[in-house]
Amino acid sequence: MNDTPTGTTPTGRPSDGGRTTVRAAGALAVRGRALHPGDEGFEAACSGWLLTVRHRPDVIVEAADADDVAAAVRYAADTGRPVAVQSTGHGVSVPADGAVFIATGRLRELSVDPGAGTARTGAGLRWGEVLAATAEHGLVPLCGSSEQVGVMGYLTGGGLPLACRTYGFAAGHVRSLDVVTADGRLRTVSPESEPDLFWAVRGGKSNFGVVVAAEIELLPLRTIYAGDLRFPVEDAGQAAHVLRSYLAWAKEQPEEMSSSVTLMRFPDAPQLPEEFRGRSLVLVRVVCMGDEERGARLVEPLRALGPGGDTCRAMPYTEITGVYQDPRNPVMVHLRSALTYELDEEAVAELVSFIDPAAPGGPFPGIELRHLGGALDRPPVRPHPVSTQGAAFHLWLRIPAPPDKADEARRTADEVLRRLRRWDTGAQLPGFLFDHDAAPGRVGRAYTEENHRRLTALKAAYDPDHLFRINHTIPPR
CATH class of the missing domain: 3.30.465.10 (Uridine Diphospho-n-acetylenolpyruvylglucosamine Reductase; domain 3)
Incomplete structure (x- = not known):
């Protein structure tokens, strides 16, 4: 449905039968809204969850149905503009400058x-x-x-x-x-x-x-066994012990167990909770498709390491996304990724160096390693072009990147990946291509x-x- 009175556009321009008309050669009528730079709601319509990428499209079409999408695509082709599409903006990597920007948030079937x-x-x-x-x-x-x-x-x-x-x-x-x-x-x-x-x-x-x-x-499915184990670490040696133990544990896990380990170091900033301020943390997350008894038995070697916090339990599957506690609101972060081989003792030392509490100052990257293998390595029933290309872990970097720290965040990510290059397979996953990993010459690495x-x-x-x-x-x- 159109959000504006019948017969007018959001800025008062005439429309045809409740359809908003885009002002340009090869005019287009849509049931949803068509917005141009300067129109009320334009900036909000092309913003998304990842605030480090700013869009400057020529026109935004807030599609009300598939016909609107088709009309917007034909309009882009007729006027020589590229098409950009966005629902939430979580995966945005390239600014939609000069594009016909199709917002699909109203397609809610x-x-x-x-x-x-x-x-x-x-x-x-x-x-x-x-x-x-x-x-x-x-x-x-x-x-x-x-x-x-x-x-x-x-x-x-x-x-x-x-x-x-x-x-x-x-x-x-x-x-x-x-x-x-x-x-x-x-x-x-x-x-x-x-x-x-x-x-x-x-x-x-x-x-x-x-x-x-x-x-x-x-x-x-109704229930799973999942949660996290938090290991506050006081020095690099302690962090290395936890990471080394996790890597050894992960190698022995059956396919019903998926997991990740995240290394974090927090700045001594007053806005942070006191328990995290100036501290380093190794966080292990588990998602097990077995029952409570089976899940608890598989997690026991990690519990033997003495975590400072442990939320692992049987839970409704509907709570599965709460295990990772991803931000709900838009963020300014710099994102990068890689696929890695198995990680040895030297890799452990490199990774731990980024969260060493004794190291002076920042930067403060969050480094996640998601354990791969299992069903990911088998051909799917319905083939598709995505694969891990034999990698053991997916490495995921998240670095705070406010406007005055954007360049520093990029340099930090580059440094992390440079120091881990020996274990980098050179491949990536297509759903995790950000910044210069989305450049045309690098996209082929995802396949x-x-x-x-x-x-x-x-x-x-x-x-x-x-x-x-x-x-x-x-x-x-």
Whole structure:
């Protein structure tokens, strides 16, 4: 529905039948709002969760339905502008300058088919909403660490679930997608209908079109065993012992156990809680698909290390995103990632050096290592282009980056990755490409050579004019 009185645009311009008209050659009518720089609500409409990336599009289309998306894509093609698409802005990496910016937050379709064990979700939904709706039927989706993340950006990036070692990438559990391609057509793609495009979109992000809806498989789960173990550390030796012990423990875990370890050092800042001020912390998080007895038995070696805090317990699956306590509100952080081999004693020493309480001053990166393997290493039932390329861990950096510290945050991330280069596989995951990792010359690292070659060929078939290039871009070949 239009948020403005019938017959007018948000700024009072005439419209046709309740459809807002974009002012430019090749004018476009949409049911949602069309906003230009200077219009009320423009800045808010193109802002997102990651505030370190600022957009300056030529026009924003707040799509009310799939027809609006198709009209916006055709308008972009007719006027020679690129297309950018955003739901929540969690995965944004490239500024949408000069683009037709399609905001999908109003595409909020949601239905559950308990008999089929599936859900149909619109592009404007977040995982918390899907979790709440499906749990009523004893069914749950393969979501990530934040309930605030948009469903479609997560799925098109491959989707690394918290239960990744048990079920693999979320992209492998998608039944079908409704996608608007560069020719302005709405297509339903699946293993039976345009299977090549179906393969490419689940991992190709927004390079092949705008996904407006998805049908996903659900899991018949109600409870899991999950939580975190917190180890405040007083010196580098203690931190190294905990990290070394975690790495040895992780190697022995069955596929039902997914986990990560995070190393943090907090500044001595008055706005922080006293328990964290000026302290260093090693945080182990676990998500086990077994029952309480099984989960507790697997976690016991970690408990034997003597954590200062322990929240591991049986819990409803609907609480799974609370394990990671990701920020709910927009943040100014610098994000980088890598895929690593197994980590040896020298890697432990390098990692611990970044949170050594004895080291003077900052910087203060948060370094997470997510344990991979298990189902991630097996071919999915519905093939897609995403893989770990044999990596043992996914490394994820989050560094506070207020405007006056943005350059320092980038230098810190570069330094962390430089010092860990010996253990870096050189590959990445497509859902975690930020800053210069999203540069055209580096995007190929997110795929095997064979898959990237296939993606570029499909790009040429479906988007030969490279309309969808405001992203980690896959060029047409």
